[in-house]
Amino acid sequence: MDKTTVRMQQIALQTLANGEVDVILGWKKGDEWYDSYPVVINDINETAELIWDAFCVNNLSKYLITELKKNLRIGVFLKGCDSLAFNQLVIDNRIDSERVVIFGLPCPGMIDPQKVKHAGLNKGLLKVERTGDKIVFITKEGVKEYIGRSFDYDKCLNCRCPNPVVSKYMLSDAVTRTDEEQYFPDVTEIEKMPLEARYDYWTKQFSKCIKCYACRNICPLCSCETCVFDNIAAGVSSKADADCEQQFFHIIRAYHVAGRCVDCGECSRVCPVGIPLEKLNRKIIKDINQLYGDYTADTDIAKSPPLGTYKVDDFDPFDGSKQGGKK
C-alpha cells in the first residue's frame, strides 16, 4: 500500500482512539479506479478504508461548515489548495479553526480521468498509482508506466500551492515544483480581444450553461446559507435559457467570491459543459493584485480581505481630477 495511505490510516486511528478528534473527514475508494469519494467517519474500524491516491481531488474543507455544527472536534485531510480554502473560511468566519485538526497532504497533482479515457488507457483499468510524477496503470493485461504530468488536471498544472499552508501533522515530504508557472496568460489574452469579440466569446460560453449550479456547490467559499439563485422570488433565475440570466449568474457568481476565491479551480473542473470559469475568477484576482497589493486569498489569515477593507488613497478610476482620498 502507498506510504502516505498507511500514514493516513495510522493517524486517523490514533487521533480517533485518543479522543483528539470526534470524527475524521477523508476519502474512501469507490468501485471504479477514478472514484475516491469524501467520507465522514467516527468508527475506528473504518479508518482502514481511508485512502490517498491521485483521485482525492475533492476539497474537504467545505464539509467543515456543516460538520462543525454537529461535532466538537474534527480531523481533516487537506491538500495544498484545500488548505488555502480552509484559511479563507477561517477569514470569512465560517469555521472555528480551534476545533479542527489538520493532516497535511503535499500533493503531486491529481489525475483527470477524462485525460486517461482520451488516451484510451481506461480499458480494463483496475487501478492507478502515483508516486511523484511516476504514474502506474494497472490493468487486467498488465502494468503500464508513465512519467510526467500529461494526465494531470489542467488546474493542477497551474498549481501555485502544492503544499498545505497550515497543518498539525504533515503526512509526507513537501512537493517541490520547479516549473515556472504562467499565472495570468489566459486573462491577458481575453483582455486584448476587441470589446465585441469579448462579448461574443463570453455570451457563447455562458450560453452553454445548464444551470446545474455544480460550480457554486463545489466552491469552498460559495457558502451562503441561502443563495439568490435559489430564490425564485428574486426573479433572476428562471428555467428559461435567456442570455441575460446566464450573464447575470456568471457575473455575480464570479464577483461574489471576489477577494475570497483561492483559485483552486474546482468550479471549472466540475462544470459539465466546460465553461472556463477560472478565466473570470482570475481576472478579478489579477485586478486585485494589481490595485490592492498581492492578495491571492491566502496564506496569511491576519490579512484583511481586499473587499472588506479600503485605503484612503486607493486608486480611483471614477475621478480624473484626483486619485482618491480627501484633498
Added chain:
Amino acid sequence: MSLKLEEKAISSKQQFEPLIVAFCCNWCSYAGADLAGTSRLNYPANIKIIKVPCSCRVSPNFVLRAFQRGADGVIIAGCHPGDCHYSTGNYFTRRRFTLFANLLEYVGIEREKFKIEWISAAEGNKFATVMNEMLDSINKLGPSRKLRDGRWIRQQ
C-alpha cells in the same frame, strides 16, 4: 419584414430614447440632484433616480437587474471619498465597483454604460453635467441588447 414594421423599426431607431438609472446616495448626490432642480439646471428626463442610503448600498445585482429590465446605462452617484455620511461607505463602493466595472468590460460591456460619479450636495452643476454627458455617450452607442432580457418590453 413587412413595410409597416420596417418603418416602425426605422422610426424607433431614430427616436432612441435611452433609459438611464441613477442610484443616488441620500446625503450627497440626491441632494445634488435637488440642487440641480432648484437651480433650474437642465438635466435629461431619461434619468430615473433611485435613492439609496449610501452608494455602498448598491449591490452589483441591482446594476445587472437594471440592465436586464431596460436600462441603457447605469450610474451610481455618491459623496466624494472622504465625505461619506457614514464615514467610510464610499471607500468600499470604490473598491467593489472598480473591480465590477473591470469585470463588466472584460465580458464585453462598454465602459460608457456603467459609471460611478462622486457628486456632493453642493454640486448641482456637476450633477447636470454628468447626466447630460452620460446621456450623450449612451446616445452615441445607440440601442443595444447587451444584458437586456429579450422578453422584456418597455412600458410606454
